[in-house]
Amino acid sequence: MKLRYYADAPNVDDHEQIIDLLYTISDKYGITVDIERVNNRYGSIQVFPGSIRENSPEDVYDRDFHYNRTLGSNIDESPSQAFKASGRHVDIDGYVGIIDDGLIWATTYRGDSIGHGPDVDATDTTLGFLDQVATHGLEVIEEKYMDEDERERTVLEQFLAADVVDGTVHRDAVIGTSQLPDSPAHGVNSSVGKIVTRTVDAIIETDESDWIVQTAKTFEASRFDTALGQDLVRDRLYRLDTGKNTDTTLAIVFNTVPWELDTDAVPTTVDQLTAKTTRSVKRKICVGTSRTLPLHLPYSGDLI
Incomplete structure (x- = not known):
């Protein structure tokens, strides 16, 4: 383009x-x-x-x-x-x-x-x-x-094409199904299912960890908060589905990062927003763009 x-x-x-x-x-x-x-x-x-x-x-x-x-x-x-x-x-x-x-x-x-x-x-x-x-x-x-769905899909496809992660890709993966009530009336598409489950833009299974990938638009405060919150919720649901000791890497993939952004501040900000707890789960949060990933691996530590 x-x-x-x-x-x-x-x-x-x-x-x-x-x-x-x-x-x-x-x-x-x-x-x-x-x-x-x-x-x-x-x-x-x-x-x-x-x-x-x-x-x-x-x-x-x-x-x-x-x-x-x-x-x-x-x-x-x-x-x-x-x-x-x-x-x-x-x-x-x-x-x-x-x-x-x-x-x-x-x-x-x-x-x-x-x-x-x-x-x-x-x-x-x-x-x-x-x-x-x-x-x-x-x-x-x-x-x-492009409509909004096309723009988000373009970001994901650019990220996958960049070969940042070598693994098995699952697009639009539904997670949280382990938390659904055991009833045919409460499936993924039911009103209960829509509250309990989430869709992940992509899950990439690798030997080291499973990547949970969410896409967003331009890197700015409100969108970063939204994307980070979505990733943390999806990470929790994914580990409930697969086992709490699953090693995960959370990838927040932005379409663009403004040139004037002080990217050196990103690791500190992510660290502050994801305060450590007593539960030890190996997790990394990766922030970057669809063209220059990974921009940073700013956090690796003990999180809920």
Whole structure:
């Protein structure tokens, strides 16, 4: 996946801001960016972290936009309506698109939201979208063409593909079944079952320990608390199902970790949030992203 700028924007200030924002996005999040120059208005671009190509607007439109049903579905109008003035003249300079095996989404308003009216979503404008990506990362991009379940599944698949852990993988594993009442009326899908049992994004069985993997979005306080709490509950249920002496590694897999985060503070924070008790169970908590795991193994000790 990458971001593509169809250059040059008609407004030189917009053009310069777009390049600056793409540079920031590449630097902060490692997201690939490139420029498809369909109208060279301002001369050479001196510093840019991605590739730059020059082609005619008609050739680029035919390649990226023409009869692109995926793009039309994601922007809620046909490419010809959005990017052909009066249905004839190709009008694509100044927009930014998401490329993933082809163009799958693009901004439909140049510049920022000022002047486009109150009903325009700022992230449908080129500068508004890039500003949000520069602030919040990959999540903003994925929201444009994935629903929440797809985004969480993508994080898990990226983690598994990274081969961080070599073992037997069980996706969407149901745990806590040992705590269900012994009655056909109280199965996993019953009202009781929904309270007692949980679904784990993945359990990976290895020779050393069993990994309990939960995925989340951008690493921030509220989401970290939620993911950590979910992992601890699932760890408890898993050990009740398999035996209390099971060695486990809890993996909290985030989609992105903000570049400015002081990751050195993560081990201490996890240590404080998971206070030791008198029960000795070997457990590690692993925090990281789907692309750079493991970021840390911050805690190993005696926990409930």
